[in-house]
Amino acid sequence: MKDILIRTENLNLWYGDKQALIDITMEVPGNMITALIGPSGCGKSTLLRCFNRMNDIIDDCRIEGSVFFGERNIYEQGIDPVEIRKNVGMVFQKPNPFPKSVYDNVAYGPRVQGIEAKKNLDRIVEQSLHDAALWDEVSDRLQESAMGLSGGQQQRLCIARALAIQPEVILMDEPCSSLDPIATAKIEDLMGELKKNYTVIIVTHNMQQAARVSDYTGFMYLGKLIEFGETKQIFESPQEQLTENYITGRFG
């Protein structure tokens, strides 16, 4: 295995009385793409949102256990989730650009983090759009509303926006589920590029996608991590009966 970047230890999560994650212990290698798969409601998105403490914004959510980034447990007392999130970019299921210009969307994160010099912002915006493979399509309309872009462009803009905060980790929550096959292919190609510089964790419903793009795969079922390993191994010789049933399409 490669270097471990993120490690969860006995992570349990409840929404009110309902337990959504049960005793998750897992190691995410750095500079790799890790996919989380499993049927709807298995907790994969919930687990993903534990990596940047996005579950904190939900009223009645309670979490026990630890998530280590290197040596640091981000669920330790006194840790500010706002600081954690500056190091972790997130891309959501539906493209969600702000009702602002293309430029202001990408510059949003850097600005929040205190970068104001026009020259620096220009550089970050251009670099991020390049890295998200969108620059060529929008370079002549940076000041136009981002809402006018196509769905696939909007999603790549959201990736550029996430890259602009220069994170270590990028979380993707079913980033292609509302896109057509061509836009999906573009995002998948992009992921391959991204892992050179970032650690990517992706939640997906689409097993072919997980098999195509990821290096490691975790299969979740009813809040438990059933199996975790190299993608090839999970898809070709799963150790658990449940995993095999799911990837061969017997349920899910």
Added chain:
Amino acid sequence: MMPRDAAGLRMRKEAVSSRGMQALALGISVLFLVMLLLLLAKSRPLLSGYSLTEVLLSSHWDPARGQFGFAPVILGTFYVTFIAMLIAVPVSLLCAVYLSEYAPGRVRRMFSSFIGVLAGIPSVVFGICALLVFVPLVADYIGPWVGVETTGLCILTAGLILAVMVFPIAISLSYESLQALPIELREASLSMGATRWETTRKVLFKAAGPGMLSAILLGFGRAFGETMAVAMVVGGKNQMPSLFAAGQTLPSLIVSSVGEMMSLPLEQSALVFVALFLFVVVTVFNLLARWVEKRLQARWKI
């Protein structure tokens, strides 16, 4: 299969009822047009005797001597409305932000139904409360504090109670426009390390801006046309408005003069003209609210 004539009866009922409802809806729309025409017709006597600019700009009001200058009343109305909005806009927006973005679910539900109830309270009740609270407050504390002698029945007091009356509509409409925003917008901002306040200020205000602006304009219309509560505390004196002095607004002028309305034909016409003025201004503000909302939404394709 239904018997043939029973089916025929059903179709006839359907036709008759849809026509009937259409006629009702049309009738209601016509009603507003009739109101406007009536107001126009009845203010003719005044406008045939005096020019529009004369009536709007002159500050002499003495119906018995044939002087109909509305400037003090029009200014008085804008004055109280301005005071009301000065207080109501920031308070309502921050209140709506708290409710929508910060308050836990339980508080949110309680508070929003409370606001709904507040919106339904008759305006005399607000007037009475203003007499009990704001009038002494202004007469005994605020007036002396700034070194002015006042009875408390004045422009400022009217502005204060109007602010309170604008709260429910402004809060609930801006709250709704915040709630209508997708959760993803907040998550995107928070996930980049923005705080909740940064998210509100930099993203939500902009996205909910059209709705909030329209809430403010509707609140303005509410304050501009409010009659009873203002008439009770404004002092009812037809003079150029000043914060701590008794004044008059367009609506309060009508209620306070309505008793004499029959005696002087020209005064009757003058009061109808005031009603027409109110009708037009409030309608314009409501239309403006819609237009602005649509326009801004189109601008950002929200």
